[in-house]
Amino acid sequence: MDWQQLLVIEPFTWPAIGAALLCGTLVGFERQMRGKPVGIRTSSLITLGTYLFIVGASSVMTEATDPSRIIGQVITGIGFLGAGVMLARDGVVVGVTSAATIWALASIGVAIGLGHLETAIKLSFVVVGVLFGVDLMEDYFQSMTRGVHKKYKGWKTSFRRDKQG
16 A cells, blocks of 8 residues: 555645644634634634635636636635624624634635645734734723723623523
């Protein structure tokens, strides 16, 4: 038996799979450390799955097919996944940032599928920078906690009271 043949995964590549898992882990680690719904596993699977769809579609390209349509379908499918993490209670919508993170993760998976591995890794750091940086700014500037975040904190405490009582 040829053991090297077992490692062949054409049309996919191990470096791209590694990049997809790394990108998902980078973003997912930030989310998981803050107790958000989209953690390391989910983030890694989103980037990996998107990569697999993009490359898989490219491998069946003929004159009659258009692999760019797969990107559009991925965006639509990811929209449904993102909608699943958003909740509404008492007129307050939560989970929008997690949904937007899912959307950004899928776009990183597309970049990997198109062969832009280094760019995807850099973009993962940008996503983490936005998620973490805005949180720091909210902690530093009181004026940024007005509006929806103030209502969210109130909803959180009322939700805890409802669970206890």
